[in-house]
Amino acid sequence: MIGAGVPYEREMVPWAISAWPADTDRVAVGMLATVDMNGYLALFSVADQRFSGGSVYLDPGVVRARYADSSGRIFAVMGWSGVLVRVTPR
Amino acid sequence: MPGSQLGDCEESNPVAGAVKAFRCFETGVTCDYQLLTPPDPPAVDIVRLPIVTAPMMIPTEQLLLDDYDAWTGFFSGSVVLPQSVWLATRLGSFDTIACNEPEPTELVHVDSENMNIVENVVGPSCITVLAADPRSPIAFIGASSGPAPMLYRFTGTGTVTQSVPVPLPIPFGPGDQVVSIALGANTQTIALALTTLAMPVEAWVIAFDLDTLAYRSTSPSTESQVRAGAFVGSTMYVTDRRRGRVLSHDVGRPRVVQSLGMTIPRGVSTAAGGAYFDPASEKFWSRRPATRARSGCSIRRAVIAR
Numbered sequence: 513m514i515g516a517g518v519p520y521e522r523e524m525v526p527w528a529i530s531a532w533p534a535d536t537d538r539v540a541v542g543m544l545a546t547v548d549m550n551g552y553l554a555l556f557s558v559a560d561q562r563f564s565g566g567s568v569y570l571d572p573g574v575v576r577a578r579y580a581d582s583s584g585r586i587f588a589v590m591g592w593s594g595v596l597v598r599v600t601p602r
Numbered sequence: 603m604p605g606s607q608l609g610d611c612e613e614s615n616p617v618a619g620a621v622k623a624f625r626c627f628e629t630g631v632t633c634d635y636q637l638l639t640p641p642d643p644p645a646v647d648i649v650r651l652p653i654v655t656a657p658m659m660i661p662t663e664q665l666l667l668d669d670y671d672a673w674t675g676f677f678s679g680s681v682v683l684p685q686s687v688w689l690a691t692r693l694g695s696f697d698t699i700a701c702n703e704p705e706p707t708e709l710v711h712v713d714s715e716n717m718n719i720v721e722n723v724v725g726p727s728c729i730t731v732l733a734a735d736p737r738s739p740i741a742f743i744g745a746s747s748g749p750a751p752m753l754y755r756f757t758g759t760g761t762v763t764q765s766v767p768v769p770l771p772i773p774f775g776p777g778d779q780v781v782s783i784a785l786g787a788n789t790q791t792i793a794l795a796l797t798t799l800a801m802p803v804e805a806w807v808i809a810f811d812l813d814t815l816a817y818r819s820t821s822p823s824t825e826s827q828v829r830a831g832a833f834v835g836s837t838m839y840v841t842d843r844r845r846g847r848v849l850s851h852d853v854g855r856p857r858v859v860q861s862l863g864m865t866i867p868r869g870v871s872t873a874a875g876g877a878y879f880d881p882a883s884e885k886f887w888s889r890r891p892a893t894r895a896r897s898g899c900s901i902r903r904a905v906i907a908r
Binding site: 521534549553555560564565566567568570571572573574576577579580581582583585587589590591592593594595596597598599600601602 | 617638640641642643644645646647648649650651652653654655656658659660674675676677680681682683684687689691712714717
């Protein structure tokens with residue numbers, strides 16, 4: 513194992529992982545906050561082996577799967593709320 | 603440090619972006635702390651599209667996150683194509699992974715540009731995984747679960763054009779379930795990772811010809827459940843739930859070859875969707891459900907307000 517990191521903003525557990533096309537040094541992680549059971553997008557730094565912080569609220573519940581498409585967007589499938597979330601880096 | 607329970611600390615060198623750094627000594631354990639200001643969240647635009655009209659559900663096992671399976675939910679398979687997203691769901695059904703009733707799967711076609719639902723298509727029963735079809739930018743493939751799993755090829759409108767039964771490596775009794783966990787394809791081969799839900803706990807990777815869907819070969823059994831997989835090049839990587847391993851299965855050979863790969867902490871990637879292989883860096887990413895480090899250095903929230 514190369515390294516590991518835990519999120520420090522709030523207690524969250526990771527569920528799904530994908531590339532983060534806007535910055536190939538980071539991967540996008542679908543998180544579930546264990547207090548309010550909301551889903552968040554967090555970024556994990558490959559170089560630093562830690563979560564970058566600054567997570568983004570997605571929707572209630574667990575992130576069932578994440579995908580990056582050829583246009584640099586991320587799609588999060590929210591299994592508990594039944595919602596598809598598209599995240600487009602500005 | 604107010605309220606500190608970190609033991610004796612001394613300042614150390616902060617990493618880039620950190621305001622302060624401390625090295626603390628606590629009951630024989632040395633811990634390094636970096637104090638960071640809250641970073642700006644990434645600048646993003648978010649669009650949400652409700653797919654399921656049923657009210658949100660939270661599984662009863664939510665508090666047992668170490669054992670919780672992310673596959674619980676309204677969706678089973680999903681795939682992102684260049685201009686569309688396909689989601690497999692059984693509307694109103696929450697635990698979609700098991701196939702106790704041979705209900706049809708609803709395939710929801712989403713235009714990824716305008717985030718509208720294009721169509722809902724009634725598909726074969728118990729579809730649990732979808733993947734892109736390398737033969738077409740709009741077509742996709744899928745596999746079902748249950749007592750008699752199948753492999754399917756779909757057009758860009760969700761119509762089944764080819765299907766074959768998945769040959770089961772061992773005989774199963776009435777009511778036994780086999781779950782299609784991960785699916786992928788390259789320009790020659792389709793790879794499908796299967797696992798059992800009950801005893802005997804086993805998992806395999808099965809290879810099919812991309813064009814004809816003809817069966818090619820089956821890997822040795824992992825003799826454990828797998829809960830996630832990622833197909834890269836000609837290799838299907840699967841996570842072994844019980845033993846904490848990532849196994850690689852090379853489907854580019856006449857027989858699917860299994861090699862014992864990395865050992866990872868127990869509990870890593872127990873959930874579908876928890877595995878990701880970055881071909882650029884050749885790094886395998888996985889998740890660990892624990893919320894705290896299990897070393898002697900517990901994680902404390904050490905964020906300085908702006």
